[in-house]
Amino acid sequence: MHKMRRINTATFAIVAAAGALLSAPAVSVAATDAAPLAAKYNCTACHAIDKKLVGPSFKDVAAKYAGNAGALVKLEHSVKAGSTGVWGAMPMPPNNVPDADLKPLVEWILAAK
């Protein structure tokens, strides 16, 4: 009985450690899932993750700005102020997104793949 408990505890510790190792990188790399924010602020009326609607797909946005260190700040501004002439003739109107939601939203777009 005693021996059995020790094995279970050890097994649990190993599983927990492995789980921590596996999940740690995923947590630090993946942006928070901001899909609910994209819906809340109506971005999804004009954008989809993987296909062009009125505006570019979020995958295309992520690809265009990959490796661009200033992309987060630039796109936060584009989303708030609106954007025109970057992707085509169709302009994006200004979007009223509070700063607290803007950053996770744009980080999530830049991580789209």
Ligand code: HEC
């Ligand atoms: C009425 C349609 C419409 C809505 C609503 C809309 N967009 Fe856009 N979006 C566009 C269009 C069109 C473009 C391309 C503009 C251009 O060519 O400069 C665009 C471009 C973008 C870009 C790329 C900007 C750049 O400078 O490269 C991002 C990021 C983006 N939208 C995010 C969002 C987010 C986040 C929301 C919601 C808060 C949103 N959009 C709502 C139509 C829309």
